Amino acid sequence: MSATVTLESEAELVANAVRELARRTRFPVAFGGLIEEGVVSVTSIVGARTRSLDGLRVRPERGLGGRAMIELRPRMTSDYGSSQQITHDYDVFVLGEGLRTLLALPIVVQGRSRGVLYAGAWNEEQIGGITTAPAMQVAQSVADELRIRDEVQRRLQAAPASDAVAPPQREELRESFAELRSIAASVDDADIRARIAQVERRLLTLAGDAVPATTGAIPTVHLSPRETDVLACAALGSTNAEIASQLGLREGTVKAYLGTAMSKLDASTRHAAVTRARRAGLLP
Template sequence: MTSLLRPRDGDALRAEIRWVAGRASVPVVFGGAVDEDTLLLTEFVGTVTTGLRGLSVLRTSGLGGQAMEHRRPASVADYRGSSTITHHYDAAVVGEGLRSVLAVPVLVADRPRAVLYAATRGTAPLGDRTAEVILQAGRRLATEIAVRDEVDRRVRLLELATPTTTAPAATEELREIHAELRALATVTGDPALRERLSGVCERLTGVLTGEPAGAAPRLSRRELDVLAQVALGCSNQEAALRLSLGAETVKSYLRQAMSKLDAGTRYEAVARARRHGLLP
């Protein structure tokens, strides 16, 4: 069942394909998500026919299937004449006029989750610049999907926690989930997902602490991000790694939060934030 929190991965895939098309000197860029052992081509830039649209590529079949099977990029300089791939999809590929093609698998936990393609209609091989751009897009998309997977895992853990659970161990687990969700919100490249994660964090805080006190200081999202990591016992360096920030930046946010909370130490700041209902 798809999480209501999780945006469609196709949106992230489409964004990366458009990013490649805007930065690489290549006429055709396309791709799709992998479900089990089947790649479904859904996103295209530069195509002139509909032959590739909705095409299902099976694992080991064609260039994309080879990339999925071996979990590494695969390329051909002349698709029609290549002896290194199967030719199950020649009608669609040749109908589009594609000759030189590069397929890059998007791997998450060593499992193909999507495949990105770059292609030309000439026999000249794709340049190093194009290859580097599409490989970078593949890495970015893999990171984004991994973040979304972790969000789903954490949200499922939240759903398993009953509102009446007040045991100290359960409370600490919920606090850890809260901090992890805040950290994930800082690294996702999807603004809509970031806002949804922030909303989940606020709801979780409300469930565990009630509404913030009327006189509660107004802490920024980043200040709360840092305090949530400090509450887990993280050092500034550890918080920086979890939030993808510099250690000095974390230190600055922590100082600002301590000042707003009138706290003398980092742990006093956490305690005061909890009393104000700002942290679970």
Template sequence: MATGAAGAVEMRGALMRLRRETGLDVAFGGLVEPGRGQVRISELTGTTTAALDALAVSSGNGLGGKAAALVRPCAVTDYSSSRRISHEYDAAVAAEGLRSVLAVPVVVRRRVRGVLYGALRSARPLGDRTLSAAVQAARDVEQSLVVRDEACGLLAAARAPGPDGAARAPDADGATRERLREAHGALRALAPRVADPVLRAELLAVCETLATAPGPLSAAAPRVRLTPRELDVLACVAAGTTNAAAGHRLGLRAETVKAYLRSAMRKLGAHTRLEAVVAARRAGLLP
């Protein structure tokens, strides 16, 4: 899946939240096109024309290009008359009737990955509250992109062939199986945090493949059905995390983690955390 297309899901959600929280007339944004260095506006909410749709913004040009070049938020009270920015995109901005505009760069690992904009159709100061909300929206997109990058890296590692070009044999040795278990736990923890449903489904499919890979105990094991969250918690427990650490990793309270774990243990007929992990591995639910 192309990162730009997938990342648009996170951008769209952040822009909708920004408008809802601030009352901005318009919010729009896009990610940097790979290999081109331009931000392509792909997500818009509140617009009444197509003037801004698919607009390519170069670093340094206009308000968004300035925010990208300086790697910091920028704002103007009256876009068309501002002397603080260049005016390559005045026609598109005027066609949409925008006056006060802010732009916040989306930065991941010190690299600008996109720009998020908010705007009013009247020339009045946007205020600290609006700017703070826009910065938070950009941070949400950044976090989503970090999660996506991690997930794609884990997917690539899980699919990587062995030295001879053949698929890896997860049961070849203890070290390989331990790496497989670590990858499985990381993928299960990441999947619930991925907003894009296609990538999330892909992550979970790889988790299932890793969990059901041939192993010394899985062939004769009885089949047990656990919920996705019960599996998430067990994957964390298998990695040695505490309930509190598992909760932090999964975005759950420690008490909720404990409840999922108790439910999983009951289904597996286990009396301890270790017994639950062993039983889940025998059932082919964990690698």
């Protein structure tokens, strides 16, 4: 069985983010890219008047974007040409486009810069919190997507290539599913949650192929997303307190979700609920 999953390319991911950055801020120009072999190659540009930004490659520590990547925080200037706070390695690109105001946003995944997004204007603009907040949200969305796909690819690549799946691999699939549910619970972006759901379905398919069929099918059961979140964590042996911490819920809320899931599955204990959920194809 194949353990691959179809995702948009990194270039498409950046292109979508750059378009969203331009849409959600007042800056007329936006561009960006991800790090490859230690250098950010700008792969997407919108709103530029010239082709001066074509071919821009940014190294960490160099220029405004390089500084943002090293410091792991946004950097900005309203007078790029005369700024004394940055190196001017890329003036031929930035000033060639005529940009004066520039905002650089690092894409930070687990404490490491993976790329940078820029928003710029030809005039001097005052950049405040109202302007930077939506820009930072765009960069964070890209970081969330990269973090999720990193984990998904790591987990799926570790999945066995044959139909004969040993118990340790089945447990790995179950841990993967529970971790994805936990990640989904912390992400607000609907598109990213939809991507996670696609991978969850893939994991359920892998587990369905791997786990021997059981007799005594149960009626169709529909669990809410939160009931599934809680039951997936319970399947790994987590206590109510541990589940609450993982999902950002109150312990009493976890107990309530478990109760409703058990009721729907006609199970008297959480362990029985997990078993019946697996038989129903709701958990790996």
